[in-house]
Amino acid sequence: MSAGKIIVYGGRGALGAAIVKHFKANNWWVGSIDLAANEEADANVTVSKDANWSTQAQTVMTGLESALGSNKVDAIINVAGGWAGGNASNKDFLKNCELMWAQSVWSSTISAQAAATFLKDGGLLALPGAQPALQGTAGMMGYGMAKAAIHQLTKSLGCDNNGLPSGATAVAILPITLDTPMNRKWMANSDFSKWTTLEFVAQLFEKWTKGVERPASGSLVQLVTNDNKTELVIE
């Protein structure tokens, strides 16, 4: 018998794949939502990146219904997203705003909608924030706006009458830099001892899914790593 069921939105990304692997290794049933299937997952819902917001939502809702039947899940963990830079005079400013919005915010609102239907009472909904977006981010304006929207959505989901199942917890994790192969490639001269490992995040999500040291609903949880040790700053 499995430990329980979770959904990872973005299960093919670097962090998402690490989460799928970690939960699978610990005997969970794992569903993945992404642009392509994660073969390690027990079920996959694939969305087209060319589909619009509501079409992606329909694909996800229909896919989860067919994968889950009448079962509910213990957690929906969204780690979908990407990164794009640029300020207001960048020629790709609007294009990048649009891309950041589609990757992070569409997936977060669809995750919230899916949680309203498929999450157990007392379940966990985790959304992808970013620590830098707590302040201005002139060099990555579209990215910052999308992440700030996710932070505010998280706070809304922490209020009463949020539409989630009874007793559910919504949190956002706010990493500074994750230790991914892509970040190693593009920021090769960085101090990696300040980067947060994917395994740390995966373990954290499993702990919270089991109800261990789970933050209050609506919390923004900064992941602050120094000397290869990550501390949580919870607001």
Next chain:
Amino acid sequence: MSAGKIIVYGGRGALGAAIVKHFKANNWWVGSIDLAANEEADANVTVSKDANWSTQAQTVMTGLESALGSNKVDAIINVAGGWAGGNASNKDFLKNCELMWAQSVWSSTISAQAAATFLKDGGLLALPGAQPALQGTAGMMGYGMAKAAIHQLTKSLGCDNNGLPSGATAVAILPITLDTPMNRKWMANSDFSKWTTLEFVAQLFEKWTKGVERPASGSLVQLVTNDNKTELVIE
């Protein structure tokens, strides 16, 4: 000779029309951007609500170029936007998120882009925030996310290397409730002495445009009205 030139984005809305009227009465040249023309304005750029983000941006940039020629403006004031309610289980949740985003955030990013090109050095860019979105807004999740994104964009535009002309100031106003005919209609039993008048906001913008008591760039300016008197809370 006119006092100077300003652009009002959303110049046909209740607040936008009040701003156009106030600036015109004080001898400014006023351009309006909206879904329909404001006949009081000196120039109009009309965008189609069915056009996507980049098409609306192109229409605005081309329209301003033809209205302004080589002239620059003293201020670009965006007051476009609307309101929609609903939490994560609302059947129109995503539709409302999308609408709020298109109305407030598209217009704000396009205003920022337009400011990079058409604003004078030391000019003013004003964006439409909302005081309630400083916290969670469970009853209006899409609205809160869009406004939070605008707040964060304002902070980014207050940082160095923001892409705006030298010395330009970006601020957001964060009203609680504006005293508009529509709000009077839908919230007829409210305490109107706590609502902020459109004329107060129009006067505030003229003062800031002239450089009088202008807040630091990146400021979020809450408009807090009690006993028919509005105070500014600047963060």
